[in-house]
Amino acid sequence: MSARDSILGKIRASMGSPASNDDRRRTVADRLGSAPAGIIPERAKLAEAERIELFCAMAEQFGATLARVGSYGEVAGEVSGYLRDRNLPATIRIGADKRLKAAGWETEKNLELRHGPSDGSDMTGVSHATAGIAETGTVAMMSGQDNPTTINFLPEHHIVVIKAGDIKGDMESVWAMVREKQGKGEMPRALNLITGPSRSGDIEQTILLGAHGPRALHVIVVD
Amino acid sequence: MELTANKFKANASKALVDAQLQKALGNVEKGFIGKRQKAADALPEFDALRDNARDIKNHTLAHLDLYLEEYERKVTAAGGHVHWAQTAEDARRIVLDICRKANARTVTKGKSMITEEIALNDHLEANGIEPVETDLGEYIIQLRGEHPSHIIAPAVHLNKEQVEGDFRRVHTHLASERDLSEPVSLLSEAREVLRQRYFAADVGITGANFLIAETGSSVIVTNEGNGDLTQTLGKVHVVVASIEKIVPTLEDTSQILRVLARSATGQDMSVYTTFSTGPKREEDPDGPDEYHVVLLDNGRSAMLGTEYQDMLRCIRCGACMNHCPVYHAVGGHAYGSVYPGPMGAVLTPSLNGIDETGQLPNASTFCGRCEAVCPMRIPLPKMMRHWREREFERNLTPAVARYGLKAWAFFAKRPKLYRFAASLGMPLLSLFGGTSRRFHALPLAGGWTRYRDLPAPEGRTFQQAWAQREALKQEAGH
C-alpha cells in the first residue's frame, strides 16, 4: 500500500463508521464551493472614505510610512521625494505594471528605472498592490511580471503604490477580488500580504525593524 | 534531537540555577503576555473568532481525508508535487531525494518546527548537504548547536551577550573591533551574512502554517521575511507540513489568521503572510522552478478519534508556553523534547509514547492559563490529565506516588476510618507544631518543607469540632 493510501486509510479508520461518505463529500464540496465568510470584525465595515483613513492609520501603526497623492501622475514625484529625503540613490527597481508606467517618471529626469525582478542589489523597489486591507493596514501583492515577488523582499526600501479604490475593509474582500481575477479556487504563484516593514524580536524580545526583508515600507495611496 | 523528556526534573534543576537563562526567561513574560492581552482587548470579536477557529478545525478534522485529497489535487493542478510521508524517516528520505535530484549543496530553511520534529538538519548534514537556518533566532541556535527553546521564539533562552559571543566566534571574516553591543547591530550582521546564503542555496525548505484545500496553497506567517526569501530564491521550494495543517478555504484561513498573530506576538497581523501555489509559471520572472509538499503523518492519524484529537487543532502560536508558570520557571529546553510547554506536554507523548515522556504531562500545576489563552480552545490540562491516566493504567506512575495515593484513597473512600485517623493525627500534628505553629521539617513531607514551612493544624478537625458544637446545642435545647 502506498504511503498516501495508508495515511488516508488510517484517517478513515479513526472515524469509526462515518454516517455516509456521500454526505461527507457533499459537505466538503459545499464548503469549498461556497467558502462561508465567518466573522468579519465590525471595525472593517466602513464607508470608503473612513475605510481609507483606517487603512492609512493601521499601516502607520504597524511601522509603514504613508503618502496620499491625487493621481498616478504624482507618484514619480512622491518616489523621488522619498529617495531624496532619505539620501537614497535615485535608482528604483520596478516591474511591468501598466499603472506604474503612467506614474509620471518622465518628469523625474534623474531617476533611473531598472525593470524586472530584483537581483538583491537594489536599494529601493517600487511595486503596485493588488489590494489593501483596512482592518490591519495590510497590502496584498500578487506575483508576476507586473510586480515580481523579489521586489517585495530584497530591496532595503519597499515603496508600494495602491489605488484608493482597491482598499477593502477585510481580507475576505481581497479573496473576492482574487477570484475575479484568477477564477474560483485559483491563486497567483505567490500572494503576499504585507503589514509593515520586516522585523524581528528574536534577540531579547526587542522588536527591531529590517530583519531580512525591507527595512522600510512606504505606501503611496493614489486617490 | 535526543529526547530527554524523562530527565525533566534534572533538566529543570539545572535551569533554575542558570543565571543567564533566568535572566532571559524574564523576557518571555515581559515580551508576550501584555502584547497579547492588548491585541485581544482591541478586537471585540476576538473570543467569537476563537470559537469559530475551533469549529473550523473540528470540521476539517472530521473530513480530513477528503480535504487532503482535494488539496493534493489542487497542488498537482498548479504544477506542484505532493509526497506522503508516514514517518519522520520517510519525510527525511523524501526531502533528501529532492535535494539530491537538484544537486543541492546548501539549502536555506525558513523557521519550521516540523523539520525539527523530523530532525531534518542532522540528516541533510550527514548526507553532505549544508542546511542554513535563516530565521534570526534559528540561525543563532544553529550556530550554537542547540534546539529551539520556544516554538515561535527559538532563541528566547539567550541574552544578547551570548549572541555576540557566537557571532564573533563564527563570523571570523568580519573586523574584530566591530561594535556588536546592541541587538540592532547583531541583526544587521545576520542580515548581511545570510543575504549571500539565499542566493547560493539550491533548495529552500519551509514549513507551513496552513495548507488550503480550496486552492492548493501553502501559507507561511513570518515577520522577518526570511521565509519568503527562502522559498522565492531557491530553484526548488520544499514545504514540509503535517497533515493537520489543512484548512478548507481562504475564508477559513482568514478566520484563524485573525487569532494567530494576536495570540502569538500580539500583532494584528504578522508582517508577511504568504500564500504559495505551485512553482514559477510561464509568465513569472521569479519564484522556484519546482514546488514540493511533503505531507507528514508521524502519529497524527493515530490521534484522530481519541481523547487527544483536539490537540490537532493547534496552530503553534506559543501562547500556552508564554503564559505557563512552569515554562517561565525552567524555559523550553528543560522539557527535553522538540515541543516544549503545555502544548508539548500533550503532543510529545502522542509522538514519542508516554513511556519516554511521562514527566511532561505531570509537570503542570493545572493552573489552566494555557487553556484560557489558547486561540483554538484546546483543553490542554484535560489532555495532560488523560496522559496521567494512561500512565497510571500502565503502572508507569512512580511507586512512591502510587502507594502514597493508594493509602490516601483508602481513607478517602472510608469516611468513618478517615474521621478516626484524622481525629488522632491532627491534634498530634498540632502539638508538634508548637508555639510557632509551623513545621520547618517534617518526615515524608520533604518536598514541601525543603522550601517552605508547613503551617501547623489548629488541633481538632472541623468535623470533630462541628460534632461537638452540634451536641452542645442539642443539650442546651433539651
Next chain:
Amino acid sequence: MTSSETKSVRQPRVGLFATCLVDLFRPSVGFASVKLLQDAGCEVHVPVAQTCCGQPAYNTGDRADTREIAEQVIEAFEEFDFIVAPSGSCASMLRKHYPCLFEGDTAWEERAKAFSAKCHELISFLTDVMMVRDTGAALNARITYHDSCSGLRELNISEQPRKLLGNVSGLEIKEMTDSHVCCGFGGTFCVKYSEISNAIVTKKVGNIDASGADMLLAGDLGCLMNMAGKLKRQGSDVEVRHVAEVLAGMTSQAPIAGSGK
C-alpha cells in the same frame, strides 16, 4: 430559585463540603463558612460522610478511585438544595469535573450532572445565588487577594470576593501584580516538582510583599498554605487568612501565617 422565593417558602438547605484541608488544618474556615451561609439565610448541614473531593486521585490519573470517591460524595450530598465548598478547586471538581467521570454511564451521568448543577464555591454562592452584597464584617487591614487558579479560570471567581471585601468596613484592598498567576501549589505538583513550585511561589511572595498589604487572602486553603509556608520561611510578617474568615468577621483564631505587623 431566587433568594426572596427561598425565604418566603423555606430556607435553602445547604450541604457544606468542608474540604479535607479545611477539615484537617483550618477548622476556622469551616465555621466561618457556616456563619456566612447562615447569615445569608441558609440552613447549613455538615454531612459526616465527607472526606475529600478526590482531586489528588483525579490529577494523578487514578480514575477508578476518583470515581468511587465521587459516588460517595454525590450520595452524601445530593439531598441538599445546594452544595457549597470554601474552595474554588474543590468546588470546580464537584461542579465541572464530576460529570466527566461518569461519561457513558447514563444513570450515574445524569445523577452527577444534577448534583454538579447544585455545587458552588462559597463566595460566589453568597454573591451570585444568595445575592449577598455586604457581610457586615469590619476589619482594619490592608489586604491583597490572590486569585486561585481553579476558582478564577473554571468558575470565573474574581469580582465576587473583591465586591464583598470592598464592603468590609476599615478594609483596604491593595492589588498585587499578577494576582491571577498561579502560586505554584498545584496539589501534588508542589511536592513532586518542589523546586519548580518553589520558584513559582517565590515570585508570588515577592509580589505579595511588594503590594504593601499586611494581610494575604485567598479562597483556597491549598494555595494559602503554600504561600503562608513560603512567607513564613522568608520571615515575612504578612498575615495569611482564608477570605471567609475575614468576611465572617472571625479573625480571633491565629492566622495561617504571619503577625500582620
